[in-house]
Amino acid sequence: MAGKPQTLATTSAFEILGPIMVGPSSSHTAGALRCANVAASLLEGTVRRVRFTLWNSFAHTYRGHGTDRALVAGILGLDTDDERIRDAFDLAAARGLEFEFVIGGDDASLHPNTVDIEMDAEGGKHATARGESLGGGRVRISRINGVGVDITGAYSTLFVAHRDAPGALAALTGLLAEHKVNIAFCRTYRTEAGGQAYSVFETDSAPGKDVLPAIRALDLVDNATFIELPGSASSLAPGVSTPELFDDGAQLLDACERFGMNIGAVMAVREAHLIGEDACVASMRRVLDVMRDETTSPIRQPSRSLGGFIGGEAREIALNGAGRLSAALMGEVQTMAVARAMAVLERSASMGVIVAAPTAGSAGVVPSCILSEAEHLGLDDHEIMDALYCAAAIGLNLSTSACVAGAEGGCQAEVGSAAAMAAAALVQMLGGTPACALDAASIALSNLLGLVCDPVGGLVEVPCQNRNAIGVAAAFSSAQLALSGVHNLVPFDEMAKVMLAVGHALPSSLRETAKGGIAQAPSALAACRSCGICG
Numbered sequence: 001m002a003g004k005p006q007t008l009a010t011t012s013a014f015e016i017l018g019p020i021m022v023g024p025s026s027s028h029t030a031g032a033l034r035c036a037n038v039a040a041s042l043l044e045g046t047v048r049r050v051r052f053t054l055w056n057s058f059a060h061t062y063r064g065h066g067t068d069r070a071l072v073a074g075i076l077g078l079d080t081d082d083e084r085i086r087d088a089f090d091l092a093a094a095r096g097l098e099f100e101f102v103i104g105g106d107d108a109s110l111h112p113n114t115v116d117i118e119m120d121a122e123g124g125k126h127a128t129a130r131g132e133s134l135g136g137g138r139v140r141i142s143r144i145n146g147v148g149v150d151i152t153g154a155y156s157t158l159f160v161a162h163r164d165a166p167g168a169l170a171a172l173t174g175l176l177a178e179h180k181v182n183i184a185f186c187r188t189y190r191t192e193a194g195g196q197a198y199s200v201f202e203t204d205s206a207p208g209k210d211v212l213p214a215i216r217a218l219d220l221v222d223n224a225t226f227i228e229l230p231g232s233a234s235s236l237a238p239g240v241s242t243p244e245l246f247d248d249g250a251q252l253l254d255a256c257e258r259f260g261m262n263i264g265a266v267m268a269v270r271e272a273h274l275i276g277e278d279a280c281v282a283s284m285r286r287v288l289d290v291m292r293d294e295t296t297s298p299i300r301q302p303s304r305s306l307g308g309f310i311g312g313e314a315r316e317i318a319l320n321g322a323g324r325l326s327a328a329l330m331g332e333v334q335t336m337a338v339a340r341a342m343a344v345l346e347r348s349a350s351m352g353v354i355v356a357a358p359t360a361g362s363a364g365v366v367p368s369c370i371l372s373e374a375e376h377l378g379l380d381d382h383e384i385m386d387a388l389y390c391a392a393a394i395g396l397n398l399s400t401s402a403c404v405a406g407a408e409g410g411c412q413a414e415v416g417s418a419a420a421m422a423a424a425a426l427v428q429m430l431g432g433t434p435a436c437a438l439d440a441a442s443i444a445l446s447n448l449l450g451l452v453c454d455p456v457g458g459l460v461e462v463p464c465q466n467r468n469a470i471g472v473a474a475a476f477s478s479a480q481l482a483l484s485g486v487h488n489l490v491p492f493d494e495m496a497k498v499m500l501a502v503g504h505a506l507p508s509s510l511r512e513t514a515k516g517g518i519a520q521a522p523s524a525l526a527a528c529r530s531c532g533i534c535g
Contacts, residue, residue, distance in 0.1 A: 022083055
């Protein structure tokens with residue numbers, strides 16, 4: 001499409017508008033939980049002891065982001081939206097799970113969000129895993145039992161620990177063929193000839209429930225587990241394309257023109273091919289329900305955040321915006337959007353359930369813009385969902401071509417990406433063309449380019465809440481510029497690459513480590529000393 005081959009990015013729309021999760025951070029909370037959840041699946045039986053070694057951004061902000069509770073929750077098998085995550089330490093004590101955290105420090109050779117997990121289970125079983133949180137809840141397992149691997153969950157994945165002996169791989173592939181499991185890719189790693197080996201099979205679909213017991217019964221097999229990361233596995237066979245799949249803006253516009261659809265409709269058709277139409281409807285309905293609640297409940301009933309830095313600001317904006325400030329400054333629709341965006345961050349910072357869109361730190365921008373504009377225009381749920389799919393398409397492109405994690409690209413990657421998603425959705429809601437929507441997204445990215453990630457105390461509170469408000473302003477202004485015929489000199493695909501390059505050029509102190517920027521201002525440091533959450 002558009003003169004270039006697809007890489008077949010098959011991430012679900014509901015990993016861009018999601019995961020639905022307990023705050024405060026999609027990379028440091030939801031992603032950390034998923035890393036631990038996958039690690040625990042490597043062992044048969046109940047994990048009794050676990051040690052987490054934290055690196056880079058994880059090491060500096062793990063308490064403020066709730067990473068410690070999320071990691072323990074992942075070992076316990078909790079889901080990202082389970083409100084018991086905040087009580088994970090108590091749950092661990094009740095279940096007899098011993099845990100400890102070790103600070104690994106900074107290592108530029110590792111991903112910014114890296115954790116090493118060492119586990120002991122019943123019967124003397126032991127396993128280690130290295131997890132990397134990629135942003136937006138997506139994760140990668142890069143090391144298992146000291147051997148480098150690359151497991152992202154892009155496809156259904158079967159992990160087998162076995163002895164390196166003649167016939168081992170043949171026995172495994174033969175058994176999978178017998179159970180009609182089609183292998184897309186297979187990689188075998190070994191510590192030494194004749195020693196321990198690990199085979200990773202990526203398959204077209206999840207094996208049936210009788211496959212794992214059969215594999216574990218093979219003489220050379222020590223253990224086998226099926227790994228499936230929520231939202232990222234595709235029902236499409238690897239190498240099978242559909243016209244609605246796209247990797248960048250050019251391919252997206254080509255699909256819109258080919259099918260005579262807007263961006264949201266193309267994304268909806270794509271998602272239906274990935275997970276099925278019924279699952280699409282149910283998933284989007286839940287996203288919309290959570291978004292409506294997260295943008296309104298904190299305005300009615302404010303609550304203090306974990307660190308105590310925010311709470312009640314959304315209500316103040318909503319109340320003051322109803323008077324002279326709205327007419328004199330932002331206008332009624334944008335004022336309500338700002339209040340709602342701040343409400344989402346308040347909900348997230350108190351470890352409430354939110355929709356990461358595309359991350360928890362930027363979760364307020366997309367739902368507040370779309371829901372506020374929809375109320376003004378009188379749109380129905382179908383039209384709102386169409387706009388959400390449009391936002392998801394932009395977020396998918398940025399996840400594929402750039403990044404959405406603050407630890408990798410700064411706040412421009414989080415709030416900047418969210419503003420781009422919202423700007424495109426606003427254009428579509430107001431009848432703009434797909435090309436106009438991408439123009440608006442590009443303008444939004446350019447206006448927030450270079451925005452650093454400097455959370456005070458490592459908490460997703462200050463300046464995160466206010467920056468969601470600025471993301472709303474950027475989305476509205478970018479949409480108005482594009483709809484007025486103002487084009488961005490640099491097209492969307494190039495802006496995505498520019499944003500990635502700028503993010504990588506930022507020093508680590510300005511990428512979610514709380515070691516620079518506002519986080520190091522004297523007033524911020526003084527506030528941290530009285531917070532108590534990280535002590």
